[in-house]
Amino acid sequence: MFGLAAIAAVAAMAFVGANSASALVSTQLCKVNTTLVCGAGNAVTEVHQVLKTGTVGKLLASINVLCLEYLVRATPLGLGKPQVVHVLEQKFAACGTGSTHNNCTVSTPAGQDPLFDLLKLGFDEGVLTATSGQTRLQCSNLGLDCLYDVAGMEFEVGGNELKAENTPTTELGGKFLCPNEGLLDAELKTLENAYVLS
Numbered sequence: 001m002f003g004l005a006a007i008a009a010v011a012a013m014a015f016v017g018a019n020s021a022s023a024l025v026s027t028q029l030c031k032v033n034t035t036l037v038c039g040a041g042n043a044v045t046e047v048h049q050v051l052k053t054g055t056v057g058k059l060l061a062s063i064n065v066l067c068l069e070y071l072v073r074a075t076p077l078g079l080g081k082p083q084v085v086h087v088l089e090q091k092f093a094a095c096g097t098g099s100t101h102n103n104c105t106v107s108t109p110a111g112q113d114p115l116f117d118l119l120k121l122g123f124d125e126g127v128l129t130a131t132s133g134q135t136r137l138q139c140s141n142l143g144l145d146c147l148y149d150v151a152g153m154e155f156e157v158g159g160n161e162l163k164a165e166n167t168p169t170t171e172l173g174g175k176f177l178c179p180n181e182g183l184l185d186a187e188l189k190t191l192e193n194a195y196v197l198s
Contacts, residue, residue: 029047030194084117114133
């Protein structure tokens with residue numbers, strides 16, 4: 001879901017519509033954005049993201065689930081075309097189908113932390129695309145226990161923010177009314193500078 005990952009997103013990419021020149025450009029998350037190229041010692045080694053103030057994470061499906069809190073910890077694996085970003089930890093809280101936001105839990109199954117590809121599209125602009133990972137949604141009051149594949153989930157990245165708008169997740173199996181596909185909406189901000197450079 002968030003990838004639900006977040007990086008989620010947390011996040012890095014093969015983007016439909018990206019021109020072929022973008023695929024030739026190296027991508028590097030960088031602590032400073034004073035030049036087009038990330039200077040020595042300025043590469044980001046770990047990044048933390050949370051929901052942007054005033055927003056919620058939404059899984060939009062036949063049953064909508066909202067999460068009021070989301071924390072992602074991820075590490076870029078090095079300069080690349082695209083750069084690979086590995087989610088190390090995701091925490092979801094205050095998730096639910098009603099106003100109390102306490103009847104659902106969202107988690108990552110063991111060994112299914114998402115991997116993302118980050119592709120630079122412009123100066124501090126990129127797209128973060130999940131290449132693998134899973135998320136589990138459980139809502140005890142509804143009898144829901146659903147497993148989602150987050151591969152293909154995309155975030156627009158830039159200005160220390162990540163945005164997913166109606167990005168798809170695919171249901172892999174579960175119990176009782178698990179939607180076959182969900183659409184994720186989420187806006188995240190990084191807690192430290194992480195600019196999309198070369």
